[in-house]
Amino acid sequence: MSSLEIPFYLKDPKSNHETKIYIKKSINSKQFKYYTTESVNPDNWNFQKQKAKLIDSESYRLNDYLLYLSKIVSSKIKIFKRLYKGDEIDFDLLRKHIDIEIEDNPYQKDEEIKAEIKNSKISLFxxxxxxxxxxxxxxxxxxxxxxxxxxxxxxxxxxxxxxxxxxxxxxxxxxxxxxxxxxxxxxxxxxxxxxxxxxxxxxxxxxxxxxxxxxxxxxxxxxxxxxxxxxxKVTEEADVIFFDEEQLASIENFQYPEFSAKDMCRDVLVLLCHTGMRYSDYENLKPFHIKKTHIIKSFIKTKSKNNLIPLDGVTRRIIDKYLKRYRETGIFFHKIALKNFSELIKVISKDAGLVDDISLVRNYGKVRKEFVGPFYSFVSSHIGRRTFITLSLHRGMSIYEVMDITDHADAKSLKPYAKVSDKALIRSHKNAWD
Incomplete structure (x- = not known):
């Protein structure tokens, strides 16, 4: 529906060129028409909303003018209906008074009227x-x-x-x-x-x-x-929201009925943790992307300099499990809605025993707020990518090797992940001093 008080129509709605815009309004069972001075190409007209499509500054100007004009015409019609008290209205006289009103208040020059119209009609949605x-x-x-x-x-x-x-x-x-x-x-x-x-x-x-x-x-x-x-934009301290090696092993080893919803979500989560893929990358993964030792990255949503993601023993077993099903049923990975996936991986993390309270600090500009809750409550779909980056760096891969797999643009993007976890710090200290 149009947001204008008076409906606007095109003289030749099928024209390939600009055509006149006019008003058509039923008044006391008779059709009143008023042709504006404006024209528009039908391709640039929103017939449902009865106004111009917003494609450039001219379309904004035109819609503002039509809104302004509709208020004038609506006001004049109300006045004439009241004065004529049900008698037949002199449409020529009505048009004349509309013209006078427009002439007395030129839209293009009357900034106050423009501001008033806009202020009264600006709707966020x-x-x-x-x-x-x-x-x-x-x-x-x-x-x-x-x-x-x-x-x-x-x-x-x-x-x-x-x-x-x-x-x-x-x-x-x-x-x-x-x-x-x-x-x-x-x-x-x-x-x-x-x-x-x-x-x-x-x-x-x-x-x-x-x-x-x-x-x-x-x-x-x-x-x-x-x-x-x-x-x-809110940021957070990334060192507490990745799986450490023990946590990841707990998730990998937790048993669910094969191909149940939790089993499939857990497999996807582990796959993300071992490959650094985004959830959206997994959604585009097809059997023909899988090679013996790696995944071809032609499906990745960002441009990639490197063309492969190496497979380790864990990811190879997961991939083989679903390739076997694909050969038997034609179904590879089930497409799981992100919302459902996000909810289930919290449950999976809880099942795996990741229930200890942790403190998460979020930065709202210069303001820092601390949130405390069980680890699983902070798990999101992005934790797979964070886990891959963090554990890869902890295990000795260079930051540039990791970037080659994850397709991060520069090393600064990975700086938050390079912060050493508590357990990694204790292990390194023990290796150095014990």
């Missing part, structure tokens, strides 16, 4: 929808390509904001963002209500700030006072 449409790839018929990564990313942001609405009991608006405490409410929601990992919460904050920055550039006057500089 409508702007987000327009932002998603503008940034996402389109299909040939002009619709959003829902396989586009940009669409997936920001549609996920939208879905979380809808859940946040329910969490706070009202619809999120730009006015909410003017409240300093909104950041804390959002972070509590991300961590405790929907149990996002630190990385996931950090990505959300980054994406959301990008969207708000875009809106501020569009509505310079109206949103200039919104300051999200304190909405920091």
């Amino acid at each position: 409508s702007e987000l929808d327009d932002f998603i449409y503008l940034k996402s790839k389109k299909t040939k018929d002009g619709k959003i390509d829902k396989t586009d990564p940009y669409y997936k990313k920001y549609n996920n942001v939208r879905n979380k904001l809808i859940k946040f609405n329910k969490h706070i009991g009202e619809t999120l608006t730009f006015d909410h963002l003017r409240k300093f405490e909104m950041y804390d409410l959002m972070m509590d929601f991300l961590y405790y209500e929907i149990e996002n990992s630190t990385n996931t919460a950090g990505r959300f904050i980054g994406f959301f700030k990008t969207f708000v920055k875009f809106c501020k550039s569009k509505y310079v006057k109206e949103l200039s006072d919104i300051d999200l500089s304190h909405w920091k």
Whole structure:
């Protein structure tokens, strides 16, 4: 549905060129038409919302003008209906008064009216929808390509904001963002209500700030006072949220019924810990990527200089288990929804006895907050990659060899993982001094 008070139509909606935009409104059972001075190519028109598709600055200007015009026409129609008291309205006179109103208040020159219209109509969710449409790839018929990564990313942001609405009991608006405490409410929601990992919460904050920055550039006057500089991407101390060798062995050796949900999730988790793959990489893994001694990295989501991931004895056994099933049933690894995987690996970690309380410090800009809980409660899908990097470095692989496998861009990215764990420190000290 259109967000405009008065519906707009195209004179020739099938034209290959620009065509006039006009108003059509039923008044006292008669059709009133008013042709605007504006034209648009039908390819650039959103017929459902009855306004221009947001593709450039001109489309923003046009939609603002149509909104302005719809308010004038709506106001004049109400006045004429009241004055004529049910009698037939003189449409020519109505058009004349609309023209006078527009002439007396030229839209292009009247900044106060523009600001008033925008302020009264800026909707965070409508702007987000327009932002998603503008940034996402389109299909040939002009619709959003829902396989586009940009669409997936920001549609996920939208879905979380809808859940946040329910969490706070009202619809999120730009006015909410003017409240300093909104950041804390959002972070509590991300961590405790929907149990996002630190990385996931950090990505959300980054994406959301990008969207708000875009809106501020569009509505310079109206949103200039919104300051999200304190909405920091959260970081955490990485040394406590990887599996050490004993913990990883406990998970590897815990027995589940073969090909049960827990068994398959545990196998995937171990595979990630031994290869450094992301969960999204595992989702794209196919049998033809598997070689005798390694995995071909053609499916990895980032460009890779090195083309393989070596297989060790543990990963070889897991791969062979699922290749055998593939030959028998045509099913390789089951595709497990990330949400389900994230929940199950917490249960698996608990089953394996990883229940000791640990302290996790998260940094909100300059503010440090400490969280205490059982180890398994902090386990997320990213722990596999962290475990691989940390244990590889502890076992003597060079940082550049690890980078070659994980495809990190520079050594700085791996610096947090190079911090030695307590057990590794004790072991090294013992080897040196005992």
